[in-house]
Amino acid sequence: MSKKNKPFRPKARRPRGFEDKPAELLRAERRLIEAAFSVYDLHGFEPLQTPAFEYADALGKFLPDEDRPNVGVFALQDDDEQWLSLRYDLTAPLARFVAENYDALAKPYRRYQAGSVYRNEKPGPGRFREFVQCDADSVGAAGPAADAEMIMLAADVMRAAGLKDGQYAIRVNNRKLLDGILESSGVPNTDEGAVQRLQVLRAIDKLDRLGAEGVEALLGEGREDESGDYTKGAGLNAAGIKAVLGFTTASDTDRGQTIAALETLVGTSERGMDGVKELSMIDSILTSTGFGPDRVSFDTSIVRGLGYYTGPVFEAELLADIRDKKGRPVRIGSIGGGGRYDDLVSRFRGQAVPATGFSFGVSRFLTALERMDALEQSVKPPVIICAFDRSLMGQYFKMAEELRADGIRAEVFVGSGNVTKQMKYADRRNAQVAVLMGEDELAKGEVTLKDLYLGAEMAKAIASNEEWKESRPAQETVSRDHFVAAVKAMLT
Template identity: 45%
Template sequence: MAKPKKTPRPKAETPKGFRDYFGAEVTQRTEMLRKIAAVYHRYGFDALESSGVETVEALGKFLPDVDRPNEGVFAWQEDADLEKPGDWLALRYDLTAPLARVYAQHQNDLPKPYRRYAMGPVWRNEKPGPGRFRQFYQCDADTVGASSVAADAEICAMLADCLEEVGIERGDYIVRVNNRKVLNGVMEVAGLAGDDKEAERGIVLRAIDKLDRLGPDGVRALLGEGRKDESGDFTEGAGLSETQIEKIMSFATVNEHISFVLERQEVPESVAVRFPGLAQAAIGAGSLKDGRPSIEGRGNEQSGKLWNVAAIRALSTLVAGSEDGEAGLNELLTIVDLLEPLGYGPDRIVIDPSVVRGLGYYTGPVFEAELTFEIKDEKGRTRNFGSVAGGGRYDDLVKRFTGQEVPATGVSIGVDRLLAALDAKGRLDKTADGPVVVTVMDKSRMADYQKMVADLRQAGIRAEVYLGNPKNFGNQLKYADKRGSPVAVIAGEDEFQNEKVQIKDLILGAQIAENATLEEWQARENQYEVDRGDLVSEVAKIIQRQA
C-alpha cells in the first residue's frame, strides 16, 4: 500500500509586492495618521470608514494614471462556479471611488456639502518595485457638493498645514496648483476639442506626463506619428499636425521658458513670439534671491509672486479665445487671492503649469505637494524627494451613480511616502517605546510581580511581567534590551522580605557602556534599590528624564 503523500509545508514569506510592519513602524504611522486627522478635524471634516471591498461596477473606470482602469485591481466573482454567478467584487484601489458610492447611497441623510476624511489601506494589482507596494495607506479629505473654488483653496491650505503638522518644515515643501480647464483650453486652441477627439486627447495627456522621462523630443514624437523606444517597441502617436504639436509643446515646456525669463530678466525673440505676456513679467523683476526659480526657487515670497504673475501671463497667451481655458485661469487667480491674505503665499502654494499627473481624472483645479529637499537614492545619486500628496476637483465621479453632476474636490496624502521623507531628513524617532519589564526571580511570587505591573499600568506606564522561562536571569535582561525597555525591575527573596525592589536603568546602562570610562562607569551606577512603595514614582522619574 502506497504511503500517503505529505502535505508540503507552506513557505513563510510575504506575497510579492507586500510587506510586514513591526513595532516602531506601526507606531510611527499611527502617530502620523493621528496628527493628520487632527488637522482634518480642525477644518471641520468628519471621519468616514467605508468598506474595503466594493463592487467592480461601483469602482468603475476612474483609477487615475492607468491606461486600462479596470486592470490593476484585486477582483473575484462571488459564486463563480454556480449557474447564476454573483457580483464581481474588488479590494478598493483608493478612498475616493468608495466615497462617491457612499455619497450616492446616503445622500438624503448627509449634510450638503458633505465634508469627510478617511484613512486606511488600499490595494493595487500592479507590478511592484523598489518602494512601490501593492498595499499602502492613504489619508484623504474631500468636500462633496460645493462648486465654489473656495473649497479647492481650502484643501490646498489644509494640505500645507498637514505637512507642517507632521514635521515637514516650511521651505522643504511646495504645493503646486494647476487647472484641468487650462489644459482643455490648450486642447481647444490646438483643435482637439469635441467627443471625436477623445482618443487623441488621451494620448496627449499621457505624452505630456512623460516629459521628465522622455524629454521634449520624445514627447514631440508621441504627439506626432509615434515613438520607438530603445528596445525597438513602437508606441503609436496622436497624429497631430506640426501646428498642433507646437501649441501643445508650448504648454508642456512653459515652465522652462518662465524660468529662463525670470532668471535672465530678458525675453529672447523665440520666447516672445510664443508668450507675448512674458515680456511684462520680466520688466522690473529685479534680481532673484534664490537665482533660477525652479521648484526650489519658488520657495520664497518674492520669487514665488514673480513666478505666479509670469505663469498666468504665459498661460493666458496659450488659452486665448477659449472660454474654458480662461475660466480655468480665473479659478487659479481666485485660489491665489483667497490664500495669500491667510498667510498661504507663494512660498507655500504656487501656480505651476507642469502639474499634469491625473488631469484625465480631474475636471478643475488640481494640486500636488512636492518635497523640495534633496536625498540620496539607492545608487547614491542626489535627487529631489518628490511628490507626497495630490488631489483636485472631480465633478463627474458621483454622476455615475446619480445621473446628476455633483461637484467634489479633495486630496490624498501618501503616509508611507511622508514617513520615508521624515526618515530621510533624520526627523523620525526610530527608537521603540518599550515597556518596563518586571523580571521574575521566584515563580511562586508571580502574583506580587503582577501587582507591580498593575501599579505601573494604573499610573499610565507601559509595563509587563517577563513570561518566558525565568530560569536564566541573563536572558530576561536580554529580552528587555530587545524590547527597548527603559527600566527593568528586579525583586527576589531578600527584596520581598525588606519590601524593596531593584531598579535597573537600562538606557543609562547602555550609555555608560558605550561612552563612559572605567572611572565614570564606577561613579554612575545604573542599578539601585528603592522602597517598594516608591517603585512607580522612581520609574516615572527615569522615563521622564529620558523623554
C-alpha cells in the first residue's frame, strides 16, 4: 500500500491541561466528596446539579470580551449564534439558577454541589484546565449567623475527610474591617478608591514573602526588587501604612482579644465597626457550639479573595508537619475557603440578594491528604476466578455471585488465554486471591485457592522450580460448600 493510500491513524494524545484519572484517584475523589456531602446533608442543605455550559453573559466577572469570546473560558456559539461557555466555577451557575427560580425557592436557598469546572488558562504543574470543585452555599441569608454556619461546615468537612483537630485550622477575616481602616486612612470606599484598595490587598498578600519592611514599601511609594523591577505602591500616608500593618498583626489566639484590638484599629469608621460586630456575633456562635480557637481562629492577614467578598471571609489551612523526600518542610497552605458575597445574584435581578458559601478544590485537598498519609485505604482488588474449563462458566459465575453476596469483590476471567496467562492477569490486577476449579475438583466438591501475596513472599526463599512445585506455596484446597468463608479468611 502506498503512503498516499495509507489510512489515517490519529496520534493518541491527551490535551494539555486535562488529566486522565485512574481508578484509585476516582475512588479517593468520590470518598472525599461523599464525606463533604454527608456534612452538608446533616445541616439541611440540598443537592443541585447545574449544566456544564452557561450563556457567556451569565458568567459575571468572567464574561469574555465581545471580540475575544474565548479569553479565560472555553466558549462556542450555538445555532442561535449565542455564546455558550463552560462554567468557570460553580457559583456563577448557582447565581443564575437562583435568579431564574427565585420566586419558587424557599429562602434562604441552601444547596451543595460537586462537579468539574473549566478554565482556558495556560496549564502548568498542578494547574489544570479542568478540575473538580465541591461547594455549599446559602443564598438569601443575611447576617453573620449564616457566615458562622459556613465556617462550622468547613471545620466539620475537615474532620469528615479524616483530619484530626490540630491538623487543620479555619482562619477568619472580614472585608469590612480593612475597608474601614482604609476609609479612616483617607482611601474612600468608592469606585474611585477601588484601584488603591486593590494595591493594598496585593501588598498585604506578599507579607509572608517580603516581610513587614517590603510590604511597608508597597503600601507607600513602591518597591524595587532584587532584579531591578520597580512596583508602584498604593500611595498611603504614614498613618495609613501604620494602620494597615497594625491590622495585619492584630490577630490573637484568643478571638475576644482580636475583636478588642480591631475595635481600636477601625476607629470611627461605620463600615469597620460593622465588621467588628459581625466577627463578635460569629465568635459568640462558635463559642456556644464548641468550636474553639484550636479549630477556628480570627486572622487579619487572610486577604486572598477579599476583593471578591463583601463581608466575612475564611480559609481552611492544613497544619500538619509534612516533609518532602529530602526531609524539607512542605507548606500546603489553603485547600479551600469561602465567605460572604452579596453581589452575584443581584446582577440578574437588580435587587440585593445576600449569599455566603464554602468551596474546596477536590484534587488539591486529596494531594494534601496523601502527603499527610490521611487517605483511607483504597478498595481491595477483586478475587479472580480463573476460567480453568470454559464449559464450567456457569459454575464460575455462580461462585462470583456467592462472593459478592458476602460483600467480596469478585471477577470471573472472561478474556482468552490459558491458566498461566490468567494468573499473570491476576498479578497485574494486584489480586490477592485466585480461585481455580476444573472438572475433577467439581466432581469432588472442592475448590483450589491461591494466596498470591503470600506466594510472592515465599517465592523469594525458593531456589528452584522443583522446590517450588514440591512446596506448592500459599495454596490450599477447600470444600466448595465453604469456599466463601475460606476466601474471606485468606483475605483477612
